[in-house]
Every structure is written in C-alpha cells, then in structure tokens.
Amino acid sequence: MKYKDTLNLGKTKFPMRGSLPKTEPERQAKWYANDLYHERLTQNETKPHFNLHDGPPYANGNIHLGHALNKISKDIIVRYKNMTGFYAPYVPGWDTHGLPIEQQLTKAGHDRKSMPKYAWRNLARDFALEQVKKQRQDFKRLGVLADWDKPYITLQPEFEAAQIRVFGDMADKGYIFKGAKPVYWSWSSESALAEAEIEYHDIESTSLFYANRVKDGKGILDNNTYLIVWTTTPFTITASRGITLGPDFEYAVVQPANDDRKFVVAAGLLAESAERFGWNDYEVVATHLGKELDRITAQHPWDQNVEELVMNADHVTLDSGTGLVHTAPGFGEDDYNVGKAYGLPADVTVDAKGFMTSEAGPDLEGKFYDDVVDIVIDKLKRANLWMATEKITHSYPFDWRTKKPIIWRAVPQWFASVDQFRQDILDQIDQVNFYPEWGKKRLYNMIRDRGDWVISRQRVWGVPLPIFYAEDGTAILDRDIIEHIAQLFEKHGSNYWFEHSAQELLPEGYTNEHSPNGEFTKEEDIMDVWFDSGSSWNGVLNTRSELDYPADVYLEGSDQYRGWFNSSLITSVAVNGVAPYKNVISQGFTMDQNGNKMSKSLGNTISPLEVADKMGIEILRLWTVTVDTSADMPVSNDILKQVSESYRKIRNTLRFLLANTTDFNPETDSVAYDDLAAHDQYFYTLLNELVKDVRQAYDTYQFKAVFNRLINFINVDLSAFYLDIAKDVVYVEAPTGHVRRSMQTVFYKTLLDLVKLLLPILPHTAEEVWEYLPHENEAFAYLADMPEVENLTGAEELLARWHQFMKLRDSVNKALEQARVNELIGKNSEAALTLFVTDEQEALLNSLNADVRLILMTSQLHVYPANQAENATDYDGFLINVAHAKGAVSPRDRMYHEDLGADPAFPELSKHEAEIIREFYPEALEEGFE
Secondary structure (H helix, E strand, O other): OOHHOOOOOOOOOOOOOOHHHHEEEEEEHHHHHHHHHHHHHHOOOOOOOOOOOOOOOOOOOOEEEHHHHHHHHHHHHHHHHHHOOEEEEOEEEOOOOOHHHHHHHOOOOOOOHHHHHHHHEEEEEEEHHHHHHHHHHHHHHOOOOOOOOOOEOOOOOHHHHHHHHHHHHHHOOEEEEEEEOOOEEEOOOOEEOHHHHEEEEEEEEEEEEEEEEEEEEEOOOOEEEEEEEEEEHHHHHHOEEEEEEEOOOOOEEEOOOOOEEEEEEEEEHHEEEEEHHOOOEEEEEEEHHHHHHHHOEEEEEOOOOOOOEEEOOOOOOOOOOOOOEEEEEOOHHHHHHHHHOOOOOOOOOOOOOOOEEHHHOOOOOOOHHOOOOOHHHHHHHHOOOOOEEEEEEEEEEEEOOOEOOOEEEEEEEEEEOOOOHHHHHHHOOOOEEEEEHHHHHHHHHHHHHHEEEOOOEOOOOOOOOOOEOOOOOEEEOHHHHHHHHHHHHHHOOOOOHHHHOOOOOOOOOOOOOOOOOOOOOEOOOOEHHHHHHHHHHHHHOOOOOOOOOOOOEHHHHHHHOOOOOOOOHHHHHHHHHOOOOOEEEEEEEEEOOOOOOOOOOOOOOOOOHHHHHOOOOOHHHHHOOOOEEEEEEOHHHHHHHHHHHHHHHHHHHHHHHHHHHOOOOOHHHHHHOOHOOHHHHHHHHHHHHHHHHHHHHHOOHHHHHHHHHHHHHHHHHHHHHHHHHHHHHHOOOOOOOOOHHHHHHHHHHHHHHHHHHHHOOHHHHHHHOOOOOOOOOOOOOHHOOOOOOOOOOOHHHHHHHHHHHHHHHHHHHHHHHHHHHHOOOOOOHHEEEEEEEHHHHHHHHHHHHHOHHHHHHOOOEEEEEEHHHOOEEEEEEEEEEEEEHHHHHHHHOOOOOOOOOOOOOOOOHHHHHHHHHEEEEEHHHHOOOO
C-alpha cells in the first residue's frame, strides 16, 4: 500500500477550466428548456412582490457594452430578490418609434414622401420588430432571465392605447395646450425636439456687434444715438423685434472723438467696448439705468417697416457683449418670454429645413441659415451699423440622432404643461430613494428649472396625437373622443389613424358646434417618443397582472435623468399624483482604459458578444460588479483579463471545496455548531458575517461592495487562513472522524452559501457547481433561497477573541518568515515554535479551546510564561522563538514527530497516524507500505 492511499485527497470531476464560451449557451438552453424563469416565479407566487421596471432600449442594431451593463445589473437584482423571498418578475421592453428607424429606412433606399404614411409606417414596424428579435437573442446570451416571450414593445396596440389614455387624462386636467413658443428645432430631422434629445458640442461661431438707431428716445435719448447690441446668431437679426436691458444696470451714453454719433453700452462693459470698437478717445455724456430706457424704440438695421422695442428683463448679464441683448422672440426662450410680456410677435424667418423664408428679405430668401453671415455683415456695413466681428468657441445644442446643430424656432406645437403641477412633481421626488444620492438633487433641479414639454413631432413613425380640429380650427380635446381613439388603437393599432379620415375615426354621429358642416380634420403630428416610454408605467405596470405600480426600481444610465426618469415622473404625477418608482438607480458610462468615451470611430469599443465568444459572459458579468457603476467606468481587454483572474480564483476555490466534500452527506455527517472544533466554529461565524454583509450590500444595490466582500473573504479568510490549515485535517485525519467531519461541515456550508451568494452575478458557474451537489433537493441553484443570517449565541465575543488571536498569528508568520531568511527552516512544518506569553495572552489562548499548533501550521508548539523567555524576539508585543523541529518527518502527513514508530507495525508513522491506519486501513497491516 502507498501512503497516499491512506490520505483523503479531494477528488471531483468539476473541471478546473470553465470553457465558458462553449458551456454557457448549453446551460442557457437548459434553463429555457425547463422554463426556469417561470418555475422560480411559480415557487414565489404567494410571496411579497418586487418589481424592477425595465427601461426600454431603442430597437436599432446589436447591443453594446452599455446595454450589457444595464441588463446584467437588472438581472442581478431580480435574481437576488427572487432568492430572498419576493415574487420578482422581469418584463423586458423595447422603444420602437422615432427618427433613427426612419433614417435606417431612408438609407435602405425608401422614400418617405413617395408613399402613403401608413405604408411607410408598415416598413418601420417590420424593421423595428426585426431589431427586437436580434437584440432579444443578444440579451439572452448575457445570461439574463426574463419573460422574453412576452416583452412589452411601444408599438404594441395595447401599449399605444394605454399611452393615449395618459394623454387623455392630462388633456382632461388642462395640461395639454398648443402654442408657438420657440422650441429646439432640428432642421436635419425637420422636427421639434425635447431637452432629452439634445446633446452639446463646442462650436466656433461668428459674433456680431452692431448698432440700432434710436427712433423714439422718449425725451431721454436723441435720434443720433445708437444702441449697440451683440448676437452669436447673425441670421436671427432678420427677426429681431426688440433690445433687452438689465433694469438695474447702469448704461453709458458715449461720444467717441472720431464719430459724430453717440452710442449706448453698459457702463460696466465700457472699457472693453471702447477697445473693441477703437474708441481711443471718448466722452461719457450721460448715464441711465436700464429701467429709465424702458420702452424707447429703435429702428431695425435694414427693415424700415420694423420698429424695435427696448425692454427690461433679468436674464441680461454683464458677463460678455455690451449689456444690450438683441431680441428675436421667434428664436429663443428668453427672447420669447420677454417679448410676450411686452406684446411683441414671435416672427420666424427660417423654414423647417433651415432655409431663410421670404420674410427674411429678397437677398436672404432661400439661403441656408448658417450661410448668410457674410450677407448680414455686408448689409450692416452698408448701413454703417456694423461695429465689430469676433469668433467665439462655445457649447451649442445638437440633435443627438443626426449630430447636427439645432436652432430655436417658434412654430405651433403641442405642449404638456409642467408649470401647473411642478411643485407636485418636486414633492414626489422627495419620496424617492436615489442610488447614488446625488441623483435626487440632479432630477429635482432639472424639474425645477425645465420649461413646458413640447410633445409634438413633425414625423411619421410614432403614436399620433389624438387631436381633431373643427372647421374653424378649434382643437377638440374631448376625453370621450380620446378614449374612443384609445379603443380603436387597442383593437387595430395606431396605423388606423393614418389609414382613415377624421370622419371615420370620430364616433358615429359626432357633431361639434364649431363645425356646422360636419367637417373635421385630424392632427398629423406624432408624439415625442419620450411620451411613449414615459407612459410605460401605464402601458406595462398597470396592464400586466404580474406587475405593480409604482415600481420598486427604475435602473438606467445617468443620461435618463433628463430622459426616461424625467418623462415617466411627469406623466405619472400628472395623472395619479405619485412618482412611478420608489427607488432610482443610475449608472455611468463605459469608457476605455484611458478614460475616453467609447466610439466606433476611435476603434476603442468592446462588443459584449465578442467577450462572450472569447472569454465567456461570466467574465463580463463579474466585471459589472468590480466597478463603481455610479460613475463612468473603464473597461478594456486588459481589464477583463484581470477580472478573469478573479474568476479563476473563485472557480478554483469552489472546486477545492467540492473536492473535499464529495464523501460528505450533510444530512448524516453534519456536526452541530456548538460541537464544531474551535477553528471551525470561528470560521462558521466569519461565514455568517459574510452572509450578513453581502445581503446588506445586495439590498442597497451596492454591487461593488458585494464583490469586494466576497473576493476578500475568498482570498483572505478562506485561502490565506482556513484552507491553508485545512489540508492537515481533511487530508490526514480519520475519514469519518469528528475532527474531519467538523471541518467538512463548515466546508459544505461555505460552498453552499458562496454558490447562492454568487449566483446573481455568476449564474452559469453557480448552476455548474450545483450539479455536483447531489444532496440538494432543488433541480437548479436558482430555485434555492439565499442563505439566512443566523443568530449565533456569543458570536460577537467569539469574533473578538479570535481577532486578538489573529494578531498573534500575524506575528508568528513574521517570525517564521525571518527564520526562513536565516535559513533555519524552509516550510512552516519544519518549525518548532515557542511562545512566551503574558497572563493575558495565556488567557486568550486558553479561551479559544483550540488546537493552536494546527492553526499556526508548525510541527511543534511550546508555550511558557513570559518571564521564562530565552532567545525570544519581540514581534509586535509577542515574544517568539523559532527553532528547527525535533524528530523526523512522517512520509504521510509531512510533519515532524518525536514519536515515530510508537506503533511497531508502522515505524515511519506517528502514534496518532498509526491509530487512524489500524482503524480505517487494516489491510496495511498485511501489505505494509511501499
């Protein structure tokens, strides 16, 4: 017989290598074949509900890393909640209307204007559903369990009907109105845009300083005085109708020595104005407050039929310019507001495609708005009104889809009022928990400062605004009519609107006093797509029986504070007075390892599907919990390789625990907590603390804290301590003896708890391990429950004692390392350790009731009072002496013993080992050892 045949060497068929790219799809197929998603829900159907509402990604193209981060994070939450006593369904969704799909159709060669709207919409619908199908497969490859066969899609008739009902409720409360306020206008999309559809880029613009001659100075200024204004949008001078001043600013009337005209600029900006305009010698002939110049009139620079009004408003600053702001009410929000207050028209001189209209004048008509700068400058120079031209770089809004700059443009649009119930929204924000906490202030400030929401779009692919017009142009926003349309959409889909006339859409026999001839027309604009997704609380949460409203959690990227978080909040509070969510989790964006935003043009993108094919999706899932998702986070192939090392450590640890519990039956071999060996009881208590900390981190959505606590436990508590001493027990001790069964009890408990705690993050690996646990009743690990925190009597005092002992262990390790440096020993097993202890230290060792030699991993240990110390070294308050162990090495346990041969039948073994051999391997008496 060989000595190794008497050792309990761990064995398992669980592979060291995961071969994840191959095994993950196979495992996922098994999940779906057994309908694991619904199986878990059925198991939980009588439990409290938890609802994470999925924000719909846009159905366009394969998923990217941001999609993966989002969906994996949601999957982690839902899996955890289902395993902790909640009924937690996960209904995925898609946003399918809007411009990007129309652009894809155009690129494919389809001409929107050459076909009926309903035909174009049918093409868009087919394209959207193909994208949904493609993305659904991508999401499933991430290991995300969801109701993939019954998702919500914003083009579904039932969703569109629910959206129409939200609109109807808001209209019934007077929150929907039509106006001609300036809105973000995308000439590249030919549509109004909402704030959420805007992104900002730095651009270089031409800024002009020019003069307006006073026409009626009201006895304060004469007609030879000129008001110098400043603009960064020269094309808007065509619609300039006023000049705005700060009421409490002081304005100087300046007489330059080289000009017979007088000019007005803010006194606080006079010095830089003089330098800019070349006034080397000038005289201030008078000063006036802005409020004193209110309602003076000036002549438009070239249109003699237009008189410009001097106005006062608080938005004027002295940060730049001249303190006199050129005001075109049709081209800016501040301009519009002050113009409205003074009764000015909001004239617009640019058409939907960005070209100047006839109202701009014959020399400008038909030219693109951004190409008229030189013409405008020339007109000002010919009128002797040009003062200066400068180039400035500043942040400017762009259409986030076309990546083209927008303009502000006042055209008739439909708006949802925010101002009427703004305080109600702000009050509801205070009732919501935000992760991270700064999200609350961010959303609060956005709602506090935002204007009314422009909800109409001049496009085709979307949900139509259910509005009719009478013969005299009166808009019909009747609740019953809107409900009638909702029912039509529920039955036929919103294409019905474009396939039928207004008369066919209205209820049979409908009349209206504003249409004596019974003629009606219908609105051709569609709703902002943010109204689509912003109505999902009604289209999904209120219509799916397994879901609840409000949702427990919304989780999306931080850009959704101005998007989905925002629009959902407005519509929900408008209709029901409550926020649609109880908790909001926001995540940053993925960056490359140098902190650059990922983009195809830079070549620094990483496809989650490529990661799945090369490394396994478990690596990407694990990366998700290694980073602080509340901020922008780096990811690269090198970073993922580092994550794969952590995965390998986790996998090998689980494999070791499996290998050393294959002969352990938890039903018959377990040792009660109070009967565990001292070191096992200590580790059992550490494991209980781990369960408490990890569950708390999961409960507060702190995924990085989950990872840090788990990996620290595996690396430090397990590998560097418990598993280090374990081989001297599980390999060497009697197979069914108490000492070994005690440690195996804790091994099995540790393995089971780790598998469950890791499952939300690494479901493929957890399920793989589960297949090697024949004593567990559940067919899948996901059908098991999370480990509970146990109330262990005396746990706090036990941990405190062992915390002190671990300080001694650290000191011993330092002493052993020094002995190695001095070439006194090699391995720890070659050491004979002597501790000279104080009364307090002796009491600590006695209180542990532990095999201290085993824990310190030396062959021999001696303990004496500190006053007997000889040749001892002080290591952090502990007197320690290290010598080479006495006796000889046993070939079986590799430790030094002084009692080898105590049993004559086994001359190379210690007495304890010989007793094990006689009881468990009697054949060795006949065969002997090689």
